Amino acid sequence: DQQVKQNSPSLSVQEGRISILNCDYTNSMFDYFLWYKKYPAEGPTFLISISSIKDKNEDGRFTVFLNKSAKHLSLHIVPSQPGDSAVYFCAARQQTGANNLFFGTGTRLTVIP
Amino acid sequence: DVKVTQSSRYLVKRTGEKVFLECVQDMDHENMFWYRQDPGLGLRLIYFSYDVKMKEKGDIPEGYSVSREKKERFSLILESASTNQTSMYLCASTGDRYYGYTFGSGTRLTVV
Numbered sequence: 001d002q003q004v005k006q007n008s009p010s011l012s013v014q015e016g017r018i019s020i021l022n023c024d025y026t027n028s029m030f031d032y033f034l035w036y037k038k039y040p041a042e043g044p045t046f047l048i049s050i051s052s053i054k055d056k057n058e059d060g061r062f063t064v065f066l067n068k069s070a071k072h073l074s075l076h077i078v079p080s081q082p083g084d085s086a087v088y089f090c091a092a093r094q095q096t097g098a099n100n101l102f103f104g105t106g107t108r109l110t111v112i113p
Numbered sequence: 114d115v116k117v118t119q120s121s122r123y124l125v126k127r128t129g130e131k132v133f134l135e136c137v138q139d140m141d142h143e144n145m146f147w148y149r150q151d152p153g154l155g156l157r158l159i160y161f162s163y164d165v166k167m168k169e170k171g172d173i174p175e176g177y178s179v180s181r182e183k184k185e186r187f188s189l190i191l192e193s194a195s196t197n198q199t200s201m202y203l204c205a206s207t208g209d210r211y212y213g214y215t216f217g218s219g220t221r222l223t224v225v
Contacts, residue, residue, distance in 0.1 A: 034213045043203050043216035105155030
């Protein structure tokens with residue numbers, strides 16, 4: 001059963017506009033959430049994270065919002081740039097266990113110049 | 114910076130061959146993982162290991178085995194490669210004090 005879901009497999013946005021990538025989760029015991037970015041033929045790289053005790057974390061053009069009551073998080077990229085075109089994976093961490101990170105299926109973002 | 118190194122970026126193997134994918138990390142991480150990534154299916158966990166000589170099945174272990182003889186090295190073995198194992202294979206590692214995983218650059222395996 002998929003505990004972390006990214007319901008939009010793809011998203012296209014004009015350069016300079018805002019990109020909003022969404023992620024939903026089912027397990028209320030998750031304590032940390034991360035976004036990874038993946039270019040073709042490369043491994044995913046960490047982008048930004050947020051603790052479950054916060055509702056917003058910002059890093060430059062990237063902001064992650066967490067709505068615990070809705071079990072929903074989103075990644076905002078403003079302004080979007082062509083170099084942001086990649087697959088974005090949402091991940092959620094549970095506190096216990098060696099295999100404690102659960103990934104969504106990814107959203108492919110295309111930023112159109 | 115943590116480095117996770119996968120030995121090959123691209124591999125082409127024949128059906129029925131035994132295939133070894135190697136992964137080495139340099140940060141003394143306890144936990145190591147093998148995933149495969151396929152379009153529309155995201156990252157699917159094949160096997161993971163939480164200590165030397167310890168291994169646990171992930172979501173899709175069929176057709177694969179693993180070996181962890183040393184803490185820094187985690188090998189994925191395709192006993193008899195098949196065309197449906199054509200995929201991007203990603204190794205990752207993490208330690209107890211880390212919040213997320215560090216991934217290698219991936220191995221694109223094509224089985225013909």
